[in-house]
Structures are given as structure tokens and as C-alpha cells.
Amino acid sequence: EAGVVQSPRYKIIEKKQPVAFWCNPISGHNTLYWYLQNLGQGPELLIRYENEEAVDDSQLPKDRFSAERLKGVDSTLKIQPAELGDSAVYLCASSLHHRGGNEQFFGPGTRLTVL
Amino acid sequence: AQTVTQSQPEMSVQEAETVTLSCTYDTSESDYYLFWYKQPPSRQMILVIRQEAYKQQNATENRFSVNFQKAAKSFSLKISDSQLGDAAMYFCAYRAPNYGGSQGNLIFGKGTKLSVKP
Numbered sequence: 001e002a003g004v005v006q007s008p009r010y011k012i013i014e015k016k017q018p019v020a021f022w023c024n025p026i027s028g029h030n031t032l033y034w035y036l037q038n039l040g041q042g043p044e045l046l047i048r049y050e051n052e053e054a055v056d057d058s059q060l061p062k063d064r065f066s067a068e069r070l071k072g073v074d075s076t077l078k079i080q081p082a083e084l085g086d087s088a089v090y091l092c093a094s095s096l097h098h099r100g101g102n103e104q105f106f107g108p109g110t111r112l113t114v115l
Numbered sequence: 116a117q118t119v120t121q122s123q124p125e126m127s128v129q130e131a132e133t134v135t136l137s138c139t140y141d142t143s144e145s146d147y148y149l150f151w152y153k154q155p156p157s158r159q160m161i162l163v164i165r166q167e168a169y170k171q172q173n174a175t176e177n178r179f180s181v182n183f184q185k186a187a188k189s190f191s192l193k194i195s196d197s198q199l200g201d202a203a204m205y206f207c208a209y210r211a212p213n214y215g216g217s218q219g220n221l222i223f224g225k226g227t228k229l230s231v232k233p
Binding site: 003040041042043044045048056058089091093098099100101103104106107108109111 | 119148152157158159160161162165167206208210212218219220221223224225226
């Protein structure tokens with residue numbers, strides 16, 4: 001069974017440019033998560049989807065970040081415009097449901113560098 | 116707010132030896148879940164072990180076991196017979212149940228970098 005797929009693995013952009021990250025969760029997983037991982041830190045949740053609905057986006061900086069999960073499968077996270085402080089790893093994860101001890105399966109992440 | 120603290124930024128162990136990684140957390144909940152995740156240089160987080168707070172018995176997964184002390188809010192990970200492939204960042208994570216106003220999201224510590232010496 002394929003795991004969580006993310007692309008690109010690496011992205012280098014100039015500040016003020018837009019950037020988008022793509023995530024394909026494990027088939028059948030209803031819940032999809034986007035996390036931000038700064039250097040030397042643990043992941044922090046940006047947004048959580050239940051099917052196609054964003055049920056928790058309280059940590060998403062909505063002035064420059066947006067996300068969508070069309071048809072409740074693939075998801076895209078966008079930053080426009082990017083700032084130097086956005087340099088980090090962006091992780092996508094999925095789980096069957098957002099309940100209890102359900103395991104979250106993580107993708108390999110996208111390392112973003114903003115110059 | 117719930118917090119997770121990993122007080123050891125880096126740890127080192129000799130191959131085949133045993134190492135213990137520490138984790139403490141702060142919560143007012145009685146029902147929750149605790150996890151240890153491993154993140155190798157490839158960046159892909161992998162679940163190592165999980166513990167339900169209502170279970171008194173410590174979880175074990177092959178060479179990995181935990182020492183769960185609920186009253187002390189401590190959740191340490193013991194790796195026995197350490198192997199070169201165990202070298203990675205290890206993150207402790209807490210998860211409250213998603214009811215009663217809690218979103219039930221994973222809260223991670225800052226991680227411990229484990230090196231394994233041959």
C-alpha cells in the first residue's frame with residue numbers, strides 16, 4: 001500500500017513569490033493534516049480536513065496561506081506571497097479518522113527555502 | 116494548554132546498548148493518548164509506540180518500550196539492543212480526546228536527536 005505522497009520534496013523560491021505544495025493521502029483516509037516543522041522543532045498543525053471540510057484551521061495564517069482538499073482526496077497548500085520566515089518543512093499526514101489513538105501516517109515533507 | 120517537554124536535545128548510545136529518552140507533559144485531562152514518533156534524515160515521521168492513558172500497563176513494541184507514569188505526567192521511551200538504524204530524531208506527542216472543546220490535535224515536543232555509535 002502506498003504511503004502519503006508529497007511533492008515537491010524541495011522548493012527554493014524568492015521572497016514574495018507564490019508556492020504550492022501537493023499531498024496525496026493514503027487511500028480511504030478521511031482525515032488529512034498539514035503541519036509546519038521549523039528547524040529544531042516538532043511539527044505544528046496548520047489545518048485539518050475531514051473529507052473535504054476544513055474543520056480546524058485556527059493555526060493557519062490566512063492572510064498568506066490557503067489550502068483546499070477537492071473531492072476529499074488530494075490537498076494543496078499554498079503560500080502567497082512567501083516570506084523569509086516561511087522557510088521550513090511542510091508535512092502532510094492522513095489517518096482513517098480523527099479519533100482516539102488513530103495513527104497519523106506522515107509523508108516525507110516538502111522543504112521550502114525562501115531567499 | 117497542553118505542553119510536551121523533551122529535556123534532552125541530544126542523546127548517544129553504543130550499538131547493542133540500551134537508552135532511555137525522556138518526555139514530560141502537562142494536561143488537566145484524565146483521558147488522552149501519548150505517542151513516540153521517529154523521524155530519520157529522510158524526514159518521514161514513523162510511529163514507534165503509543166500509550167492510552169487509561170491503560171496502566173506500559174506499551175511495548177519489540178525493542179521499544181515505555182515507562183508511563185500518569186501521576187508524574189512522564190512518558191519515557193526505552194530502546195533496547197540499539198541498532199544503527201535507530202539513529203534519528205525522536206518526538207514525543209500528546210493527544211487529548213476530541214470532545215469537550217478539545218480539537219484532539221497532536222502536540223509534539225521539540226525532539227531528541229539520538230546517535231548510535233558502532
